[in-house]
Amino acid sequence: MSEEELTVLRAQLDDLLDKSWIRPSSSPYRASIVFVRTKNKDLQLCIDYRKLNAQTVKNAEARPRIDDLLERLGGAEYLSKLDLKSGYHQISIRPSDRYKSAFKTQYGHFEWVVMPFGLTNVPATFQAAMTNEFCVMLDRFVLVYLDDILIYNRTLEDHLEHLRRVLETLRRAKYKANRDKCEFVRQELEYLGHFVTPEGISPLSDKIQAIQESPESWNVTDVRSFLGLAGYYQRFIKGYLKIAAHLTKLQCEDRSFDFREDAHESFLALKAALLSAEVLRIYDPLLPTHITTDASGYGIGVVLEQHDGVDSHPIKYFSKKVFVMHSIDDARKKELLAFVHVLKRWRHFLLGRSQL
Template sequence: SQVTLADGGKHPILGRITLSLGVGPLRITTQPYVLQELTDAATYILGSSTLRQYGASIDMESATLHLRKGTLSCKVPFVSFASVGPEGGRSEAEPVVNIAVAAMQKRTEPKSVGRKEADRMIRKGAHALLVRPGLHLNAATTSTSTDPEVEALLQGYADVFRDVPGLPPMRPVDHTIPLVPGAQPVSRPMYRLSPLELDEVKRQVTDLLAKGMIRPSTSPYSAPILFVGKKDGTLRMCIDYRGLNATTIKNRYPLPRVDDLLDKLKGSAYFSSIDLQQGYNQIRIDASDIPKTAFRTPFGHFEYTVLSFGLTNAPATFQAVMDRMFRPYIDRFVVCYLDDILVYSKTREEHLEHLKLVLEVLRREQMFAKRAKCFWAQPQVEYLGHIVSATGVKMDPRKVAVVRDWPAPQNLQELRKFLGLTNYFRKFIKQYSVLAAPLTNLTRKSAFISLESWTSECQQAFEELKRVVADNITLAFPDHSLPFIVELFSDASIYGSGAVLLQEGRPIAFTSKKFSGAET
């Protein structure tokens, strides 16, 4: 038997297997056919039945495939290729969805061929796939810069982008876990894990042991492990430290406000975003507190020597480290929110110098970045869920697409998720509190007791809020050398009031307030 694909190619069927795909939080189990000589550009093809089962929808504007199953959903970015056919002509870029396969599969190294061999293969009907320059195929792909000077600079700091070699150095700020007086060691039983999660536990524990980031433990403390899905479809092992956190004295070191960080970017035309590898794992835990981090697995009892996700004061410690490292440059040409670093400059020449200073700090501090997730000297970049450019800031189109495609909530939990996402962008939305009032009223205790609570007014507010978000306006950065104008919205709303901050006729931010019971 053989299969004919959309490109007309016929491929013999070698057999059928059971395969588990990890797509964000979704787990898709299928029984695909294995084809001979299937192009590497399409390692796996999802059939129409699977796409229907997971409510697939394609958003060409944000170049993403959306999948949904119950309350779980995810979006997968396209990978674009330029196709070269037998006639040698180059067609427009064709979108291909890149999905991580969460199962063992046979891998072969790509074979290199010369020009003559490539010409012969194309004449016989083969299709050559040229990766668009500068395109990031997946998290494992090394990012490149199309600017030769930027690329030369990055090559000079190649050591900053190597894999984290093991234990980080001791720093002036290490993580401590102070306990409230009288606190006793907390020990919790293990959670049950799926076969896939058990394999992942063994793999990650082996890797962390080899790097010295964990060690065998005899501590009286013990926390269970669990897994959360990452954006690339892989699993992140997390420790449930809720018991330990309840007895830990809280560190009130402040995290920066996202709005304040974005306001610093006025006048900038070049941006580079730098993402640190395993950010928390690049901070040591104070030796006296290591036993408190102990966790149990089916393969043994271990404790962390480096900062772990889930510890209550981890963000405060990490932000303190970043602020200390970049203190001379923060708010001049660098902003940091935990492990997300943004370098911004007015000119290209300035930007090259700023990048050199930042990379020098990372080298000196032995902090390692993940180059595949970094973007260099761009006119616009994504930062903390926003798109920033010389013209201002707007919502990330991928998050806009999530809101636009959100189905009507079926319960209070789904409604709160929707409102949580839209509330994050409320400064972009005129009269947000007024628009969302019928929905926020449902979040009161016992208000959303059944689907009958979802009235036509709620549906209208839901649709209008999605429409306004989909407009995705660009807000200007504030210029403190110019006067500000506040314009009030004085309509006859029974729900609330609002205002907009303007400069030279452009909105800087919207604000609104829902009336209390006494104010209506």
């Protein structure tokens, strides 16, 4: 272990012990420690729980879809965002189970008193705890994604009242918020990788900048990394599947990697599409809704739009690879198959509507 690693280890152990988040242990469990270099070049102590996680019965994943959360914000004029301080560490591990979290270091054997990062069930457990705490408020004026809590309302009066209720709930449950990361009574803010305003949602400019600065891909890992970034914002890109097709093929492990001209064009086209991505309106159940499908080749492309009385505005784009498309000769059958996929994907938008 290097001198730098020893210094960081000692400092982080001292900090964790001072906060009573860990304690000395005589457990037979002994996870190893590793160091990870953060974006700002600092060393971060991490614990390798892969062996323990492999033996752990997994909790059902309770984390909500980000798209579903964003779609709840239609009509919201006032927003407040709360970030829980050291989120996972605010929940204690049951005393009889703490020995399982033990890890070995050069300076002793320790176990966690509170939930650490790295254990497979920690995110689901934390999400379940937050869901239970705010159950009566969820989807009415509160959204919860792990340690991010969003309060949203149409009127300032309601917003202030609901904000007080949320803060009081946190106080009673003894959860602490990170004041520096909280934002109160805003009309626009960043939320889960998106910029939210009363007019709609758009990708974060720094994320788009990171995509624009991505170098050309030289191996499968590079392609997957780029498509992971771009794919997060595919709801903003019309015909994403078609644009990304040549890059997607490069992810196949059973074929040689060849970043040819068609892949280069796909790479540049995705960058251009994200750079010009428009603000998407948030779905309003009271407005007339229109769906346009395009079925060709091996996939479908769909756009959901709504008319506000003046003009039509895109709500969401969706594309999907459908392998049976190539075997269908009738164009009408292709369009019908596309619509079936739309009904499955956007059932929550369309169910109960008298007209589209």
